[in-house]
Amino acid sequence: MNTLEVKGLSTHFFTRAGVVRAVEDVSFTVGRGKVMGLVGESGSGKTVTGFSVIGLVDAPGRIVSGEILFKGRNLVGMGEEELRDLRGNRIAMIFQDPMMTLNPVLRVDTQMIETVQAHQKVDRETARQRARDTLGMVGIPSPDERLKSYPHQFSGGMRQRVAIAIALLHQPDLIIADEPTTALDVTIQGQILAEVQKLAANTGTSLIWITHDLSVVAGLADDIAVMYAGRIVEQGSVDQVLDVPFHPYTHGLIGSVPSRNKRGVALRQIPGTTPSLMSLPPGCAFKTRCERADGACETMPALAELAPGRFARCVHPHLETLPA
Amino acid sequence: MLIYLLRRIMQSGFVLVAMSLLVFLGVYAVGDPIEILISPDADQIEKERAIQALGLDLPLWQQYLVFVGKALQGDLGRSFVFNEPAIQLILQRMPATLELAFGSMFLSILIGLPLGLYAGLRPNGAISKGIMAGSILGFSLPTFWVGLMLIMVFAVQLGWLPSTGRGDTAMLFGISWSFLTGDGLSHILLPAINLALFKISLVIRLTRAGVRETMLMDYVKFARAKGLSPFRVTFVHVFKNILIPVVTVVGLELGGTIAFSVVTESVFAWPGMGKLIIDSINVLDRPVIVAYLMMIVLMFIVINLLVDIVYTVLDPRVRLEAKA
Ligand SMILES: Nc1ncnc2c1ncn2[C@@H]1O[C@H](COP(=O)(O)OP(=O)(O)OP(=O)(O)O)[C@@H](O)[C@H]1O
Ligand code: SF4
Ligand SMILES: [Mg+2]
Numbered sequence: 001m002n003t004l005e006v007k008g009l010s011t012h013f014f015t016r017a018g019v020v021r022a023v024e025d026v027s028f029t030v031g032r033g034k035v036m037g038l039v040g041e042s043g044s045g046k047t048v049t050g051f052s053v054i055g056l057v058d059a060p061g062r063i064v065s066g067e068i069l070f071k072g073r074n075l076v077g078m079g080e081e082e083l084r085d086l087r088g089n090r091i092a093m094i095f096q097d098p099m100m101t102l103n104p105v106l107r108v109d110t111q112m113i114e115t116v117q118a119h120q121k122v123d124r125e126t127a128r129q130r131a132r133d134t135l136g137m138v139g140i141p142s143p144d145e146r147l148k149s150y151p152h153q154f155s156g157g158m159r160q161r162v163a164i165a166i167a168l169l170h171q172p173d174l175i176i177a178d179e180p181t182t183a184l185d186v187t188i189q190g191q192i193l194a195e196v197q198k199l200a201a202n203t204g205t206s207l208i209w210i211t212h213d214l215s216v217v218a219g220l221a222d223d224i225a226v227m228y229a230g231r232i233v234e235q236g237s238v239d240q241v242l243d244v245p246f247h248p249y250t251h252g253l254i255g256s257v258p259s260r261n262k263r264g265v266a267l268r269q270i271p272g273t274t275p276s277l278m279s280l281p282p283g284c285a286f287k288t289r290c291e292r293a294d295g296a297c298e299t300m301p302a303l304a305e306l307a308p309g310r311f312a313r314c315v316h317p318h319l320e321t322l323p324a
Numbered sequence: 325m326l327i328y329l330l331r332r333i334m335q336s337g338f339v340l341v342a343m344s345l346l347v348f349l350g351v352y353a354v355g356d357p358i359e360i361l362i363s364p365d366a367d368q369i370e371k372e373r374a375i376q377a378l379g380l381d382l383p384l385w386q387q388y389l390v391f392v393g394k395a396l397q398g399d400l401g402r403s404f405v406f407n408e409p410a411i412q413l414i415l416q417r418m419p420a421t422l423e424l425a426f427g428s429m430f431l432s433i434l435i436g437l438p439l440g441l442y443a444g445l446r447p448n449g450a451i452s453k454g455i456m457a458g459s460i461l462g463f464s465l466p467t468f469w470v471g472l473m474l475i476m477v478f479a480v481q482l483g484w485l486p487s488t489g490r491g492d493t494a495m496l497f498g499i500s501w502s503f504l505t506g507d508g509l510s511h512i513l514l515p516a517i518n519l520a521l522f523k524i525s526l527v528i529r530l531t532r533a534g535v536r537e538t539m540l541m542d543y544v545k546f547a548r549a550k551g552l553s554p555f556r557v558t559f560v561h562v563f564k565n566i567l568i569p570v571v572t573v574v575g576l577e578l579g580g581t582i583a584f585s586v587v588t589e590s591v592f593a594w595p596g597m598g599k600l601i602i603d604s605i606n607v608l609d610r611p612v613i614v615a616y617l618m619m620i621v622l623m624f625i626v627i628n629l630l631v632d633i634v635y636t637v638l639d640p641r642v643r644l645e646a647k648a
Contacts, residue, residue: 054549089550095549100542105564105639114560115550166550 001072003174003206004030004053011052018278022048022061024230027303030174030223035200035207037238039078039253040227043274046210047096049227050176053208054093056085056278071173078118089119092167093176096210102151108162109136109147115169128216134165138195141322157188166194171203178210193220218242227248229274229285232303236310246312246319248290284314292316332632343621348388350462352616400618401611405604410615414597418619419499420490421589421596425581427503427516430575432523437570439524440531442522445558447536455528462525471518471591478514486511488593515592519585523577530573534566541565568638575631579624 007027013020023045030036038046051057056076068075070091075083095101100230102111112131113124122130129148135143138161151159153322160180167175176198181189197220200207209221217224217238224241226234226249234247245251272289275281283300287293297313303313344566366374375381382390394400400411443452479487492507493500502508539562547561586598593599597616604612 056545057550058545084551084553086551087549093549095542095546095547097542103543103547103561103565105568106560111547114552114556117550118553118556163546274486 001032002069003032003034003071004028004208005067005069006049006053007067007069009049009068010051010064010223011057011061012064013061015060015264015278020277021278021280024050026066026227026230026232027138028223028225028232028235030206030208032173032206033200033204034223035197037210037221037224038208038210039212039214039217039224041274042212043277044227045230045277046227047178050093050178050208051107053174054087054091056087056093057267067102085119088115088166088172090172091171091174091176092170092172094160094163094167094178094180096178096180096182098156098163098180101163102159104151106150108149108151108154112147112166112169115166119170123296129166130169134168135162137168137199138162138165139191140165157192160192164192168199172205174208175200175204176208176210179212181216182212187319189216191307196220210270214242228255229280230277231285231313232311233286233313234311235303240307240310244318246306246310246317247314248292248316248318249286250312251318260311328636329453329633332629334619339625340621344392344618345388347617347621348391351617363471386514395618400615403604403609403612405607405609408607410611411619413600413612413620414615417597417600419501420594421582421585421598423501423503424512424515424519424585424588424594424596427512428518428520428523428581429578431516431520432527433570433574434519436524436527437531441535441558441563442529443528444532444535444539447532452532456532459525459528460529462521465521467518467521467587468591470521471515471588474514474518475591485514487514487557490595503546515588517592518591519581519588523574523581526577527570528573530570531566533563534569538562538565547566564638568635571634571638572631575627579620579627582623583620 006029009023009026010021011023013022025169026045026049029038037194040046040047048057048061052063053070055078057063063076071085074088102108109128109131112115112134113127116122116127116130117124120127124298132143132147133161135146140146140158140161146154146158151162154162164180167177181192196207199205207220211217221238224236224238225232226241226247228249230232234241234245234250241250242254245254249270270289273287275285283298284290284293287297294316301313301315303311305311306317306319398411399409402408403410403413406413408460439455443455446452475487478485490502490508490511492505495501496504502512544557544561547557552561582597584598585594585596586602587592589596589598590602597619601613601616603609604616
């Protein structure tokens with residue numbers, strides 16, 4: 001059974017200024033032990049997708065339709081108590097900004113032990129030992145001492161390791177990692193990536209890895225979903241999508257040279273800006289920035305399977321780059 | 325920590341010196357005490373003698389030094405009215421004012437914190453709106469009017485509570501206190517509520533604002549993502565963070581409460597320092613006025629110091645800066 005199957009997920013924010021369609025008709029699947037990279041520009045709906053999965057979309061936002069099947073159980077409409085049982089236990093999330101994730105007035109041991117005890121009836125000492133071992137596992141030196149520290153006594157990289165350790169405490173089935181390394185410098189990024197990959201492989205944990213950085217996805221993920229203005233515009237295995245992008249947006253991000261050399265290259269900047277999600281005109285959301293746009297793009301294209309396992313939402317996809 | 329404390333105490337010393345100068349200039353140099361001290365028909369020689377006896381012939385800076393020298397020995401002059409050392413008069417009245425001030429502070433936290441917390445957690449509920457409307461009344465109704473109304477309703481019409489004096493007192497540390505006897509408690513209740521009114525509103529608004537702000541923080545969302553119970557999220561993660569501003573403000577308000585209990589003490593004939601200073605101003609009993617002002621200054625300084633110390637205990641970030 002797949003760890004996660006998201007089907008037709010739409011999450012909207014009902015603000016005073018209007019409805020923000022942050023996530024619209026998003027579907028994807030993450031198999032056991034697999035890593036799915038979720039990429040897209042700022043504001044494309046990656047974080048909201050993550051929060052939807054873990055059931056933490058706050059008012060004025062709401063999941064308006066769709067199913068989120070976690071090991072076969074639908075999380076949409078599930079009771080708060082049941083969801084809480086899963087959160088931090090079977091599904092964990094690592095947030096975007098490590099400087100803001102830990103509570104500044106609580107010691108690290110408090111914040112770890114409470115997580116252990118929220119899901120397991122163990123005494124404090126056992127919980128503390130688990131916390132210490134997990135800190136050691138994510139590469140924090142002298143974890144016994146560090147447990148007694150407050151978050152501000154850690155660097156950004158160390159804080160993110162603590163957050164990762166907290167996510168790993170219960171060896172969850174799914175970790176949603178929201179750009180966990182973007183705020184860190186490159187060496188530390190590499191270390192953390194390698195460690196997370198190893199851990200995922202060892203424990204069979206599935207990962208949703210949200211990022212701006214294509215090189216990270218290329219090195220880490222099995223599958224990739226590219227989001228634009230709240231919708232998935234391209235989807236498939238990482239190797240294929242990065243080699244032969246179909247959608248003009250993905251194409252623009254990666255560049256036109258179809259080779260593996262572009263691994264390690266960050267997303268290219270595409271001229272223009274994302275349209276406002278509040279008043280999306282009908283048709284393809286990318287049409288204002290797309291070189292191939294024409295009258296046919298005035299109706300929203302469906303996410304179509306253009307090659308086995310390869311989906312794109314475009315009426316004029318770059319099929320010519322397909323190797324014959 | 326020790327160095328930090330020493331530094332703070334030294335700063336406090338400077339403030340005390342500066343304030344003593346201001347009080348001295350304000351009360352001694354402005355206006356002529358001779359006019360009040362000596363009968364108008366005294367002759368020139370008598371006047372000269374009195375001026376010399378009071379040291380008023382010395383240059384201003386010497387007068388100040390004499391004043392400080394005596395003040396350091398606890399001598400702030402004798403009351404013209406009671407013919408007792410002014411400082412002693414004040415100290416006699418201080419316990420009554422202190423217990424009134426602490427009583428009202430206690431009430432403001434006891435009532436304000438839960439109401440503010442509720443209003444912060446359910447900002448749109450009808451009850452919350454009622455609480456907030458009530459807090460506006462608490463801010464804007466004049467203290468003396470509310471005091472009179474309290475007397476009218478609870479003392480005169482319902483006859484539940486007494487409206488004047490301290491009632492029975494009991495001794496503790498050689499000082500008599502009202503809060504140690506049932507009768508004394510019934511006497512302190514109305515004036516304490518009266519004095520607390522403003523602070524209750526303040527605590528409600530601070531707590532509500534703090535809760536609303538803190539609830540939006542990433543670390544609260546992360547705490548929820550860990551699967552913690554709403555109770556733990558609210559009372560550990562949120563509460564510990566809002567405690568810092570609330571403690572600071574309530575602590576700083578203590579000085580103001582003591583200083584401005586004047587109105588309440590007058591309305592309820594509460595025999596504290598506030599009533600003493602009003603009486604002394606009426607008869608121009610200068611030594612008592614000076615002694616009162618110096619006591620209040622000293623009290624503000626001590627309170628600020630204590631608030632700072634409590635603050636460092638509550639907020640680990642301040643603790644670190646202090647160490648550095
Ligand atoms: N509480 C909210 N109220 C209104 N709109 C919101 C709210 N939260 C998110 N949005 C909107 O949803 C859209 C998607 O936001 P999201 O945070 O998912 O983007 P993202 O892809 O994670 O971007 P980034 O790379 O900058 O993190 C944005 O347009 C944002 O303005
Ligand atoms: S549908 Fe049209 S506008 Fe949209 S990406 Fe394809 S070609 Fe461009
Ligand atoms: Mg985001």
